[in-house]
Amino acid sequence: xxxxxxxxxxxxxxxxxxxxxxxxxxxxxxxxxxxxxxxxxxxxxxxxxxxxxxxxxxxxxxxxxxxxxxxxxxxxxxxxxxxxxxxxxxxxxxxxxxxxxxxxxxxxxxxxxxxxxxxxxxxxxxxxxxxxxxxxxxxxxxxxxxxxxxxxxxxxxxxxxxxxxxxxxxxxxxxxxxxxxxxxxxxxxxxxxxxxxxxxxxxxxxxxxxxxxxxxxxxxxxxxxxxxxxxxxxxxxxxxxxxxxxxxxxxxxxxxxxxxxxxxxxxxxxxxxxxxxxxxxxxxxxxxxxxxxxxxxxxxxxxxxxxxxxxxxxxxxxxxxxxxxxxxxxxxxxxxxxxxxxxxxxxxxxxxxxxxxxxxxxxxxxxxxxxxxxxxxxxxxxxxxxxxxxxxxxxxxxxxxxxxxxxxxxxxxxxxxxxxxxxxxxxxxxxxxxxxxxxxxxxxxxxxxxxxxxxxxxxxxxxxxxxx
Amino acid sequence: xxxxxxxxxxxxxxxxxxxxxxxxxxxxxxxxxxxxxxxxxxxxxxxxxxxxxxxxxxxxxxxxxxxxxxxxxxxxxxxxxxxxxxxxxxxxxxxxxxxxxxxxxxxxxxxxxxxxxxxxxxxxxxxxxxxxxxxxxxxxxxxxxxxxxxxxxxxxxxxxxxxxxxxxxxxxxxxxxxxxxxxxxxxxxxxxxxxxxxxxxxxxxxxxxxxxxxxxxxxxxxxxxxxxxxxxxxxxxxxxxxxxxxxxxxxxxxxxxxxxxxxxxxxxxxxxxxxxxxxxxxxxxxxxxxxxxxxxxxxxxxxxxxxxxxxxxxxxxxxxxxxx
Numbered sequence: 001x002x003x004x005x006x007x008x009x010x011x012x013x014x015x016x017x018x019x020x021x022x023x024x025x026x027x028x029x030x031x032x033x034x035x036x037x038x039x040x041x042x043x044x045x046x047x048x049x050x051x052x053x054x055x056x057x058x059x060x061x062x063x064x065x066x067x068x069x070x071x072x073x074x075x076x077x078x079x080x081x082x083x084x085x086x087x088x089x090x091x092x093x094x095x096x097x098x099x100x101x102x103x104x105x106x107x108x109x110x111x112x113x114x115x116x117x118x119x120x121x122x123x124x125x126x127x128x129x130x131x132x133x134x135x136x137x138x139x140x141x142x143x144x145x146x147x148x149x150x151x152x153x154x155x156x157x158x159x160x161x162x163x164x165x166x167x168x169x170x171x172x173x174x175x176x177x178x179x180x181x182x183x184x185x186x187x188x189x190x191x192x193x194x195x196x197x198x199x200x201x202x203x204x205x206x207x208x209x210x211x212x213x214x215x216x217x218x219x220x221x222x223x224x225x226x227x228x229x230x231x232x233x234x235x236x237x238x239x240x241x242x243x244x245x246x247x248x249x250x251x252x253x254x255x256x257x258x259x260x261x262x263x264x265x266x267x268x269x270x271x272x273x274x275x276x277x278x279x280x281x282x283x284x285x286x287x288x289x290x291x292x293x294x295x296x297x298x299x300x301x302x303x304x305x306x307x308x309x310x311x312x313x314x315x316x317x318x319x320x321x322x323x324x325x326x327x328x329x330x331x332x333x334x335x336x337x338x339x340x341x342x343x344x345x346x347x348x349x350x351x352x353x354x355x356x357x358x359x360x361x362x363x364x365x366x367x368x369x370x371x372x373x374x375x376x377x378x379x380x381x382x383x384x385x386x387x388x389x390x391x392x393x394x395x396x397x398x399x400x401x402x403x404x405x406x407x408x409x410x411x412x413x414x415x416x417x418x419x420x421x422x423x424x425x426x427x428x429x430x431x432x433x434x435x436x437x438x439x440x441x442x443x444x445x446x447x448x449x450x451x452x453x454x455x456x457x458x459x460x461x462x463x464x465x466x467x468x
Numbered sequence: 469x470x471x472x473x474x475x476x477x478x479x480x481x482x483x484x485x486x487x488x489x490x491x492x493x494x495x496x497x498x499x500x501x502x503x504x505x506x507x508x509x510x511x512x513x514x515x516x517x518x519x520x521x522x523x524x525x526x527x528x529x530x531x532x533x534x535x536x537x538x539x540x541x542x543x544x545x546x547x548x549x550x551x552x553x554x555x556x557x558x559x560x561x562x563x564x565x566x567x568x569x570x571x572x573x574x575x576x577x578x579x580x581x582x583x584x585x586x587x588x589x590x591x592x593x594x595x596x597x598x599x600x601x602x603x604x605x606x607x608x609x610x611x612x613x614x615x616x617x618x619x620x621x622x623x624x625x626x627x628x629x630x631x632x633x634x635x636x637x638x639x640x641x642x643x644x645x646x647x648x649x650x651x652x653x654x655x656x657x658x659x660x661x662x663x664x665x666x667x668x669x670x671x672x673x674x675x676x677x678x679x680x681x682x683x684x685x686x687x688x689x690x691x692x693x694x695x696x697x698x699x700x701x702x703x704x705x706x707x708x709x710x711x712x713x714x715x716x717x718x719x720x721x722x723x724x725x726x727x728x729x730x731x732x733x734x735x736x737x738x739x740x741x742x743x744x745x746x747x748x749x750x751x752x753x754x755x756x757x758x759x760x761x762x763x764x765x766x767x768x769x770x771x772x773x774x775x776x777x778x779x780x781x782x783x784x785x786x787x788x789x790x791x792x
Contacts, residue, residue, distance in 0.1 A: 069570070075526050076566040082533045083559050086548030093537045094545025098752030101538030105760055108527075108534040109767040115524045116774045120781065127781075139774075171541075174753045408552050416556050423560070427567045434574050 013405045015413035016088040019420065021387070023080055026424055028383050029376060030074040035148055036200030037067045038118075038140035040228050045134055047227065059224045061125055062442055062453045063204070066435065068122050073431055075115070080420070088413070092394050092404035098171050099164045099179040100157050100395070107150030113143040145193070152192055156184035159386070160253050161395050183253055187246035188386075194239045195382060199375035201232025202341065206372030207439070209365045220446065226358050229368065232375075233345035240342050243335070244298070251299055254396060255308035256317065257389035260324035261331040262295050264309040271295040271307040275332060278325050283311070319391045327389040330381040337378040344371060470751040473539040473760055474740070480535060481603075482729045484528035485625075486632065486722045488596075491525050493633015494518050495565065495592025496626070497656060504582055511585065513649055517640035518569075526562075539760055542750040543740045547602070550611040554602040554618070561594025593626060600625030607732055608679050609742035617678050620671040627667045628725050631660035635705060635721040642714065654709045661706030668698070668728075681742055682735050691735030697727035 041063040048056030082104070085093050093101070117139045124133050157163075163179030164171045208225035250258040258264075263274055265283030273295040277288020293303040300306070310318050319327060344367050351359040359365075394401045406413070442453065494514045501507030501514075537544040548555065564587055572584035604621025605611050612618065634657035641649035676683045685691050701724035708717045738746045751757065 072566065072570065076563050079526050079530055080559055080563060082530050083555055085537065086533070086544055087552045087555055090545045090548040093548075094541050097537040097541030097544055098539075098756040101534060101541070101752075102756065102759060104534045105538045106763055108531045109763055109771075111530060112527045112771055113767065113774065115527050116771065116778055119524060120774075120778055124781065136777075172753060174756045176755045176759045406552065407549060412553065412556075416560075419560055420563075423563050423567065426571075427563070430567055430571045430574065434570065437574060 011410035012088075012408055012413045013402055015410055015417050016405050017401065019413060019417040020084060020088055022417065022424075023077065023084060023420060024383070024387075025380060026428075027074065027077040027081055028379060030070060030077060031148075032196040032199035032375070032379060033067070033070045033203065034074045035144040036197045037063060037070065037204070038121075038137065038144060039197070040200060040204060040231065041067060042134065042137045042141065043231070044223075044227055045137065047223075049130055049134060053223075055220050056223055058453070059220065062438075064122055064125070065438060065453050068118065069431065069434060071114075071118055073427060075111075076427075077424075078111070087408070087416070088406050089394065089404045090406055092399060095169070095399070096161075096164065096171060096395060099161070099174045100154055102174075102176060102180050103150040103153030103155075103157065105150070106153070107147045110143050110147035110150060114140060114147065117143065148193060148196070149189060152189045153180045153182075153185055155386075156182045156188045158394065159188070159390060159396050160184040161398050183249070187242070187249050191239070191242050191246045191382075194235050194242055195379055198232045198235045198239060198341070199379055201228040201230075201235070202368075202375040203372040205229035205232065206369050209368035209371075212365045213362070213369060222358065225368075229348060229358070230352065232341070232371075233348045236338070236342040236345035239338060243338060248299055251308060254390070256310065256313040256319065257327070257386075259308050259310040259312070260319045260327040260389050261385060262307070263324055263328045264295070264307055265311055266309040267306060267312045268309065269296055269304045269306045271299075271305075273298065274328075276329070279310075279321060279328070281321050317392070317397075319389060323388050323391045327385055330384040330388070334378050334381040334385060337374045337381075340367075341371060341374060341378070344368065469754075469757050469761070470747045471738075473535070473751065473757055474737070474747045476760075476764055477532060477535045477539060478730070478733045480528050480532035481733075482726045484525065484532060485628075485729050486725050488525040488528060489625075489629040489632045489725055490636045491518060491633070492592045492596045493629035493631065493660075494637060495589055495633070496630045497633055497637065497653070498585065499589025499592060504578060504585075507585075509646070509649060510652060513637065513641055513644065513646060515572075516644065517637065535760065538756060539752055540740060540747075540750040541752055543745060546741060546745060546750075547606060547611070551602045551605055551613050553613045554598045554605065558595050558598035558602070561591040561598065564588075565591035565595060592629075596625040596629045597622040603732065606741055607675070607682055607736060609681070609739075609744060611741065611744075615678070616674050620674040623667050624664070624671045624728070627660060627664040628728065631657060631664045631702070631705075632721050632725050634660050635709065635717055638709065638714065639718050650714075654712065657709045658706050661702055661709070664702055665706075668702070679742065682732075686731055686735035689735065690737060691731040694727040694731035694734060698724050698731060701727070 041060050044056050044063065045060035047053065048060055117136060121133070121137045121140065124136060128136070157179060160183040161179075162182045163175040163177070165173035165175075205225050205228040208221050209229075211221045212225065247258070247261065250261070262271070263277065263279040263285060264271055265279065270293045272290040272292050274285055275289045275291065277290070278286050280286065295307055296303050296305040310324060318324075344364070347364060348359060348368075351357070390396055392400050392402065394404045438453075494517065498507075498511055498514045501510040536547075568584045568588040568591065572581055572588060575581040575584050601613075601618035601622035604618040605613060605615060607621065608615060608617035610617075634653045637653040638650055638657060641647075641653055672683075672686075675686065686695055701720050705717050705720045705724060708715070708720070736742050738748070740747055740750050752760075
């Protein structure tokens, strides 16, 4: 009912939410490789230089080509996002830009650094001395980290806003440190950082798990699989702990979000953990598996621990039933995938430790090949959990999404959304085609005649002369 | 201090207009290069000279946007609440351009290749036109998306980007020893300079009628020195390229286009939106300003040398393939 009222008063609300969700969901897929692939590439290059292994150097150089394409697409989708804040949510930025924007101000400069050093790194293969090349590359991971910090500082501010002094609805003073380092940043930053390194590791390794399944089992395949997979495997168990800490912090910071994640209707002790399942408007749970008292145990290490319910917050200040169900299912899916990833990681680390080589079971590689997609889904669902779970707030407890939305006519936003969907679909198609074509060519080359990996890619060292 | 932040914002906009302008201008000449066969040489050069820099230019844009919303939240809200159609069109151009620049490297079918060239070229018109149009709408003080002022600014930007694109392509053609293309782009740069003078004069007349409060300081106030620099340098660059004196022309091109942006900004200062919003009214709280400047200073200390390195390596051609 309330949402129907909003639709009437804010015609552009629905398309604006869809557009923001769509563009963010697309961009977040580019983030893991954008931030973490440079580290994996540098690690591989370092291995290549330290052990004088030309194969490792070849892998690193190929990854850097993927990194470049990925960076170019991410730069475009990221630019779109920064404009969308103005086009779709001008009132939020107008009121809180001075606090919310701080993180982005840091991110913009970090992006600047990344763009410059990615340029040097990409175009510097074989033109710079190997060690110099590696040294220039070493700027990339901290720059990516700084950028991720900036974006997460802004997002955390939306979840646990702090540091602003309001007078008559206008921000008159900002405590910069309090606005940058909000409560949510502590867990959001580490949780996300580990997530993207894990995802990058699983995604890159999954390509070479596929190669293993197709019968390629040489030094090249082993190295290109083992390095990223081991990085992901070391992080996966840590992520279970960090993720658990994050979820529990929400009990105090955003009880309505936590209640939606667990679809808890009334605040109570001995709260069961519902796995899967849906909640209806009366607070009844359908489907799913209910484990008695487990939620209370997880939150407070005791069945007597009191867990907040959705009804502890006024109906117009908590996620709707649909939003709560989306949040809950996304959360469960993320946790499930994370647990499978951790199990796979333990398998890998165990065999690695006992036998000094990666596992050789076909089931391991089948799962490893799926781990890339699984990791992407986990990132998406994690992001859905935090964003949908925050509803109806754009700035938690302070400003509603409906109060931030543009006054532009809905038809304008729908049109823009349609155009973006079409163009993003094209970009996705070009992007995938390009990667598949590069991979096919590299495979052919490994069998026949080697050439430079960047041939056929839009970005890479330019030949000294150009040919029409 | 608010002025310093406004100045940083202006620098980002100017950097985008000049560096991005060179890029978009190359796209415009790509569009005008003719059919697949006739335009092949020119397109190959354009591709070649653009590949390493194009995504770096987006950086200036993101920087300008972020400085705007963090440093001047009220300006950001006011401008976007009114001018969203212009920004949406500019954005559509921006992503189409990025996507089809990449696509034309992977298109194998000649027809698909031709379509990619076309979309890339057309979107190179779209983006500078609509970004500049938004500046025109701001300069008029009325924030109307489609007005004489926004169209005038848009057209000036097209002439200016074509001009800087051609001027820089002359340099690239020389560097790669493509003698015919040097003459090809010299002729085009001269034509573009003439077009810029014509469109610029028309825009000045438009400003005189539509925004007299901006016109006065532009020709008799803070904007004058910059307006003069543009008016002198544009013909000078045109003359140099016409006579084939291939020295200094690129620096002077940047100076001419940059001064144009400065002339607009200084003429309307201290207003961010003439008659509506001043720098002092729109600026974020004090501590935010401090952080913005501290971050900018720290990063400039890192970025300055880094850009120096990139430029040095590029000039030494250390970033080119070894000869085979």
